[in-house]
Amino acid sequence: xxxxxxxxxxxxxxxxxxxxxxxxxxxxxxxxxxxxxxxxxxxxxxxxxxxxxxxxxxxxxxxxxxxxxxxxxxxxxxxxxxxxxxxxxxxxxxxxxxxxxxxxxxxxxxxxxxxxxxxxxxxxxxxxxxxxxxxxxxxxxxxxxxxxxxxxxxxxxxxxxxxxxxxxxxxxxxxxxxxxxxxxxxxxxxxxxxxxxxxxxxxxxxxxxxxxxxxxxxxxxxxxxxxxxxxxxxxxxxxxxxxxxxxxxxxxxxxxxxxxxxxxxxxxxxxxxxxxxxxxxxxxxxxxxxxxxxxxxxxxxxxxxxxxxxxxxxxxxxxxxxxxxxxxxxxxxxxxxxxxxxxx
Amino acid sequence: xxxxxxxxxxxxxxxxxxxxxxxxxxxxxxxxxxxxxxxxxxxxxxxxxxxxxxxxxxxxxxxxxxxxxxxxxxxxxxxxxxxxxxxxxxxxxxxxxxxxxxxxxxxxxxxxxxxxxxxxxxxxxxxxxxxxxxxxxxxxxxxxxxxxxxxxxxxxxxxxxxxxxxxxxxxxxxxxxxxxxxxxxxxxxxxxxxxxxxxxxxxxxxxxxxxxxxxxxxxxxxxxxxxxxxxxxxxxxxxxxxxxxxxxxxxxxxxxxxxxxxxxxxxxxxxxxxxxxxxxxxxxxxxxxxxxxxxxxxxxxxxxxxxxxxxxxxxxxxxxxxxxxxxxxxxxxxxxxxxxxxxxxxxxxxxxxxxxxxxxxxxxxxxxxxxxxxxxxxxxxxxxxxxxxxxxxxxxxxxxxxxxxxxxxxxxxxxxxxxxxxxxxxxxxxxxxxxxxxxxxxxxxxxxxxxxxxxxxxxxxxxxxxxxxxxxxxxxxxxxxxxxxxxxxxxxxxxxxxxxxxxxxxxxxxxx
Numbered sequence: 029x030x031x032x033x034x035x036x037x038x039x040x041x042x043x044x045x046x047x048x049x050x051x052x053x054x055x056x057x058x059x060x061x062x063x064x065x066x067x068x069x070x071x072x073x074x075x076x077x078x079x080x081x082x083x084x085x086x087x088x089x090x091x092x093x094x095x096x097x098x099x100x101x102x103x104x105x106x107x108x109x110x111x112x113x114x115x116x117x118x119x120x121x122x123x124x125x126x127x128x129x130x131x132x133x134x135x136x137x138x139x140x141x142x143x144x145x146x147x148x149x150x151x152x153x154x155x156x157x158x159x160x161x162x163x164x165x166x167x168x169x170x171x172x173x174x175x176x177x178x179x180x181x182x183x184x185x186x187x188x189x190x191x192x193x194x195x196x197x198x199x200x201x202x203x204x205x206x207x208x209x210x211x212x213x214x215x216x217x218x219x220x221x222x223x224x225x226x227x228x229x230x231x232x233x234x235x236x237x238x239x240x241x242x243x244x245x246x247x248x249x250x251x252x253x254x255x256x257x258x259x260x261x262x263x264x265x266x267x268x269x270x271x272x273x274x275x276x277x278x279x280x281x282x283x284x285x286x287x288x289x290x291x292x293x294x295x296x297x298x299x300x301x302x303x304x305x306x307x308x309x310x311x312x313x314x315x316x317x318x319x320x321x322x323x324x325x326x327x328x329x330x331x332x333x334x335x336x337x338x339x340x341x342x343x344x345x346x347x348x349x350x351x352x353x354x355x356x357x358x359x360x361x362x363x364x365x366x367x368x369x370x371x372x
Numbered sequence: 373x374x375x376x377x378x379x380x381x382x383x384x385x386x387x388x389x390x391x392x393x394x395x396x397x398x399x400x401x402x403x404x405x406x407x408x409x410x411x412x413x414x415x416x417x418x419x420x421x422x423x424x425x426x427x428x429x430x431x432x433x434x435x436x437x438x439x440x441x442x443x444x445x446x447x448x449x450x451x452x453x454x455x456x457x458x459x460x461x462x463x464x465x466x467x468x469x470x471x472x473x474x475x476x477x478x479x480x481x482x483x484x485x486x487x488x489x490x491x492x493x494x495x496x497x498x499x500x501x502x503x504x505x506x507x508x509x510x511x512x513x514x515x516x517x518x519x520x521x522x523x524x525x526x527x528x529x530x531x532x533x534x535x536x537x538x539x540x541x542x543x544x545x546x547x548x549x550x551x552x553x554x555x556x557x558x559x560x561x562x563x564x565x566x567x568x569x570x571x572x573x574x575x576x577x578x579x580x581x582x583x584x585x586x587x588x589x590x591x592x593x594x595x596x597x598x599x600x601x602x603x604x605x606x607x608x609x610x611x612x613x614x615x616x617x618x619x620x621x622x623x624x625x626x627x628x629x630x631x632x633x634x635x636x637x638x639x640x641x642x643x644x645x646x647x648x649x650x651x652x653x654x655x656x657x658x659x660x661x662x663x664x665x666x667x668x669x670x671x672x673x674x675x676x677x678x679x680x681x682x683x684x685x686x687x688x689x690x691x692x693x694x695x696x697x698x699x700x701x702x703x704x705x706x707x708x709x710x711x712x713x714x715x716x717x718x719x720x721x722x723x724x725x726x727x728x729x730x731x732x733x734x735x736x737x738x739x740x741x742x743x744x745x746x747x748x749x750x751x752x753x754x755x756x757x758x759x760x761x762x763x764x765x766x767x768x769x770x771x772x773x774x775x776x777x778x779x780x781x782x783x784x785x786x787x788x789x790x791x792x793x794x795x796x797x798x799x800x801x802x803x804x805x806x807x808x809x810x811x812x813x814x815x816x817x818x819x820x821x822x823x824x825x826x827x828x829x830x831x832x833x834x835x836x837x838x839x840x841x842x843x844x845x846x847x848x849x850x851x852x853x854x855x856x857x858x859x860x861x862x863x864x865x866x867x868x869x870x871x872x873x874x875x876x877x878x879x880x881x882x883x884x
Contacts, residue, residue, distance in 0.1 A: 239747045240739040247736050250725035257684055257716055257723065258737045258791065259708040317727045 057362070058310055058326045062333065069337035076340055083219055089332030090221035091116075091287070092299055093325070094280045096306040097225075097232045098273030100324045103307050104236075105249040105269050106316025107169070107176040111183030112277045112303055115161045116296030117191035119154035119281030124200035124291035126150040127207055147207040147286075154282035155275055161187060162274015166267040176270075184300070191293040199292035203285070211287025221283050225328075228276065232321045245269065249316025301349075305356040306331055314360070331355075375438060377402045377565050378454075378534055383432035385418050392418040393429070394589040400534065403563040405556060407570065407580035407597070411609055411669075411836070414586040416569050423536055423567070424456035425449035437533070455527035456536040459543070460647065461519050465512035470494040472511055473526045497525045501555055516647075517548030524555060528564075535559065536567040541575060542671045543647050553579055571669040573602045573875045585609055602876055609875075610838065610867040618815065618843035621822040627662035627846060630696070631830040632712070632799045637680055637690030639854075649673035651680065651854040654690070658799065658830040663821060665845030665862075666834045669874050673854040674834045675717050678801045682714040683707045694798065708737065713792035715785075717803040717834075723788045724776055731758050731772040734787050738794040761790035765820055782813025789820060800824065801832040806840060818844050838867045850874050 069076040095112045102109050129144030144150075161183065168179045213220045236242035247255040248265045256262050285291040310327030312319025334355070335348050376399035385393040393415045400406045410416050421427040422434075425443040434441055436452055443449040449456070463472045470487075471478075473494045480486040494507035503521050511519060520540060527535050541549045556566055556579055568580055576583060577597060584594045585608040593600075593608040637654040651673050658664045668674040679685040681692060683701040691698050699710045707714070716722035725733050735742055735754050742753040758772040765786040769779055776784060785805065792800055805821065806814040821844055825831050835841050841848055848865050850858040850873035858873035 238749060238751075240743055240749055241747065243732060243736060243739055243749060246728060246732070247725055250727050251721075253721060254716075254723050254725060255736070257682070257704050257714060259705050260736065261705060317725065 057359075058323060058330060062326055062330045065330065065333055065337065069333065069340070073337065073340045076337060079217070081336070081340070083214075083217060083222070085329075085332045085336045086222040086225075087219040087287070088336070089328045090219070090225035091280045091284050092302045092306065093225040093328040094221075094228055094276050094283070095273065095299060096303045096310075096324050096328050097228050097321060098269075098276035099303050099307045100232065100310075100312055100319060100321050101236075101245060101269040101272050102176070103249075103304075103312050103314060104245050104316055104319050105266055106252075106314070107266065107269065108180060108304070108314075109165070109176065109183075109270065109273050110180040110300045111161065111165065111187055112273065112280075113296035113299035114184050114187030114191060115158055115274060115277040116281040116284060116299060117291075117293055118161065118187050118194075119157040119278040120285035120291040120295050121191055121195050121200065121281075121293065122157045123150040123154035123282045124203070124285050125194070126153045127203050128200055147204075147210065150207060151210070151279070151282045154285075155278040158274040158276070158278020158281065159271055160274070162270045162272070162277070163267070165274070166270030169270065170263040170267045188293070191295075195291070195293040199290050201290035203289055208286050208289055211283050211285070212289075221287065224279070224283065225325075229321055229325050236321060241265075241268075246317055249318075251317070301356075302331060302352065305352050308356060309359045311363075313363070375402075376400060376435075377404075377437060379435040380419075380423075381433045381435070383419070383422060383429045383434070385422065385427060385429050391589050393422075396432075396586065396589070396591045398584045398591060398594060400565045400567060401581075402533075402565055403560045404582060405560055405566040405568055405580045407568050407576040407583040408586070409570070409573075409576065409583060409605055409609055410586035411838070413588075413836070414609075415589040416586055417538075418589075419586070420456060420536060420538055420567075420569065423449065423454055450530055450532075453531060453533040454536065455530060455532040455534070457520065457523045457527065457538065457540065459539045461523055463511045463519055463522060466510060468508050468510055469498075469505055469514070469522055470507040472522060473497065473507075473529055477530075493529070494525075497529045498522075500528070501525055501558075515548070516543045517545065517551065520544070520548075520552065521555070524559075528559075532564065534565045534567065536569070538569045539571070539671065540568070541570065541572060549575075571671070571875055573605055576605070577602060602872075606868055606871045606875065610871050618818060618839055620843050621818055622663060622825065622844060622846060625661055625663075625822070625825055625846060627659035628828070629660055630657045631660045631694065632681075632832075633657040633693040633696075634677075634681060635691045635693075637677065637687055637692075639676065639680055639685070639687045642686075647671075648685070649676050649854045651676055651687070654851075654854075654856055656849055656856065656859070658832055660798075660828050660830050661825050662846045663825045663831045663833050663844050665841035665848040666832060666851060667838060667841045667848055667870050667874055668834075668836070668851035670836060672851045672874065674836075674851055675803055676854070677851065678714060678717075678803050678832065678834055681707070682712060682801060684714070684716075708795065708797075711795075711798035713795060713797040713800045715788050715792060715800070715802040715805060717807070719781070719784060719788065719808070723791075724784060726775075726777040728776060729773045730767075730769055730776050730779065730787055731755070733776045734758055734761065734790050734794070737791050741794075757794055758790075761786075761793065764793075765790055766816065780809070780813070782809040782816065785809055785813070785817060786820070789817075793824070797829060799830045799832070801834070803834045804836065805833060806835070806837075814840070838870055841870070842867065 075081060099109060127144045127147065127150040165179050165183050168174050169176050210220055215223050236245065244260045244265050247260055248262050252262055284295055306327035307324050308314060309330055310323030312323055331352060334351060338348055378400040381397045383393050383396045396419065408416055418427065422429050425446040425448050428444065434443060441452050470490045474490050478485040479489040479493065491507045498505050501521060501524065505518055540552060544552065559566060570576060580597050582594065582596050583600065583605065585592050585605060587609060635655045637651060639651040641650050642648050649671055654677055666674050676685060680687040683703045683706050692701055693699065694710045701707045701710065731754055735757060739749055742749050742757060744750050755772060761767065767783050767786045769783060776787060806817050821831055821833060833844055842862065842865060845862055848860050848862060848870065849856055850870055852874055
């Protein structure tokens with residue numbers, strides 16, 4: 029927390045009294061909330077802290093977390109992607125079809141004697157589907173100048189429709205062990221999806237912090253006109269973030285099918301809510317230019333812990349959705365409040 | 373003079389660090405067109421905003437029709453009978469002419485609007501002005517001139533007695549200007565008064581009865597058109613003001629070969645952005661080690677010239693040559709590749725990433741040079757870059773990681789300058805390089821520009837402050853309504869001759 033110490037003197041120098049606590053709080057609010065929440069759950073439900081449960085939480089958040097990493101790039105450019113859940117379903121189904129050879133064997137639960145291809149082809153197929161979906165939307169946004177909200181709202185419908193079409197014969201289930209490993213396996217104690225999540229989070233952190241491309245993402249989101257006049261290829265940056273989130277959605281689709289040992293057209297339903305909520309709760313501004321992958325990881329874990337805690341306490345499952353929605357709005361409201369205090 | 377319609381007395385308005393209006397008094401008679409003149413920053417806009425109820429004066433009194441009034445809100449001003457028509461109109465483009473005419477005062481019963489009455493009243497009002505505009509046409513379908521007519525019609529429908537027009541002819545075609553003048557003459561006959569803010573002195577001579585000139589927030593003269601002529605206005609507008617005296621720099625500069633040549637640059641009316649000035653046949657060149665000043669009033673097309681050269685705006689025709697060979701510039705990326713940089717006019721909107729640190733703001737254009745393994749930005753190279761320009765330009769900041777928003781305007785501007793210097797450009801265009809920064813910082817920026825020119829960069833300096841242009845340029849071109857009206861060596865240039873070239877049709881005397 030060296031950064032916190034460095035930031036404090038500046039913060040207190042310019043503001044005094046009780047006012048100083050608010051900007052600090054707003055910077056670390058997600059982390060503070062997470063810790064408080066974990067303490068509360070640990071007291072109410074001792075089994076919450078069991079390693080088994082914690083790894084379970086990690087496995088649960090990782091799939092949406094992967095997409096949230098991509099969503100961080102998109103939101104940093106002041107964009108949005110609502111199509112992620114539908115793209116997850118498409119990618120998962122394509123992966124399953126590759127793994128099983130065709131949809132004909134979709135009712136076979138046997139893991140033997142498949143004429144399909146291995147997990148690698150399935151995973152590559154899913155990624156390809158994701159990249160394709162992302163780049164088509166990116167092209168619509170940059171070339172046709174349609175706002176991201178509209179393009180990806182269209183994508184949400186189109187990709188879900190495609191998923192329903194290609195899986196007309198129902199869910200495709202039963203994969204071999206090496207395929208399932210990507211969703212159900214572990215590396216040491218760490219679930220594979222969690223390892224992927226962490227790996228891509230680190231990669232994204234490096235890209236955003238240490239590369240030219242990362243700088244340009246922040247610049248485009250922070251002030252698009254200034255970025256253009258500074259020689260940043262704005263259209264290319266915008267296009268690329270949709271390709272990135274497409275790729276990660278595709279990967280997430282594959283991992284989800286591996287975890288559930290099944291791909292179906294309704295997979296990933298409603299993911300956009302959790303994913304956008306994770307990013308925004310993590311402190312990334314919907315207006316672009318402000319935010320970090322670190323915040324997104326915290327936001328993802330926060331939502332995961334919240335849901336897990338509610339499940340452990342036997343709360344009506346529908347309350348989860350209500351809670352996420354409320355928290356999302358409250359966080360943004362608080363952020364606006366903190367900002368107005370900063371400007372005073 | 374008969375009893376005045378409007379009397380403003382001892383109006384003072386102060387903003388942090390600026391005295392925008394200092395004890396300004398003036399009067400407008402019924403049925404009079406009163407010209408309000410002054411250079412940019414003279415206080416015209418502030419006065420307008422006080423009249424429209426957007427600002428409250430710190431001191432002074434306003435009397436309207438013999439009674440003191442308080443213009444506390446725009447609504448209060450309108451209800452008193454004062455309507456202001458801004459350059460950027462206050463119409464809602466997606467709504468019809470009729471809806472705009474009666475916005476917030478729609479005829480009807482309770483919540484229900486009587487479209488029939490609204491359309492009929494609108495048609496009547498428009499016919500009154502001799503206009504044939506469909507009341508049900510969406511405003512976005514109208515030309516700029518027609519939209520202005522709708523604004524005037526709306527003002528009349530509110531029984532306004534004073535219409536304030538801010539640069540009403542800036543975006544109009546010649547025919548539209550003629551029509552506007554006919555209507556103004558008609559309004560005057562109906563005893564409606566007009567305050568006419570403009571830079572175009574010819575128009576003042578044609579349409580105004582009296583004139584008030586502001587300079588540096590003070591009234592420097594008033595009088596009737598006729599006894600006072602264009603030369604008098606120019607003298608009053610320019611004048612001398614002590615805090616705008618800049619040290620003259622650059623006498624020891626010796627410009628070299630031509631680096632940038634612009635030939636026949638033209639740009640027609642942009643339907644997307646009708647307020648952008650049309651450019652016709654702009655040609656000039658700039659030499660290495662020379663500072664070329666571009667002087668022009670607001671809306672003359674200075675910024676449009678800069679943006680067209682830089683590829684930030686489209687242009688219809690014209691060739692740009694760098695070092696003698698023609699280059700294709702379609703985007704800022706092209707321009708930067710050819711060694712052209714632009715410090716834009718509006719620092720906050722067009723140059724700065726306010727949420728980012730100084731280092732990121734400074735290095736954004738030169739990331740390629742700072743990278744290792746093609747993609748990774750080297751923190752150390754970036755540190756060195758920031759440190760180099762911190763020293764060269766004397767940028768005052770806590771550290772390279774300070775948010776740029778926490779720097780003063782002058783230091784922010786130096787960071788933007790440094791952004792371009794890091795690319796070692798051949799040509800640097802600076803548009804209003806000292807806007808919004810304090811006097812000491814202005815002088816510093818001037819010295820930096822002088823030093824850059826002496827290092828061999830060709831500089832184009834655009835400014836609306838004549839003393840600034842005169843202090844730093846080797847040569848000055850004046851521009852008015854999108855055309856070059858003069859090309860003057862500094863030694864032959866005086867504020868008055870330049871102001872003539874900027875504000876009047878023809879030059880009073882041949883200029884070298």
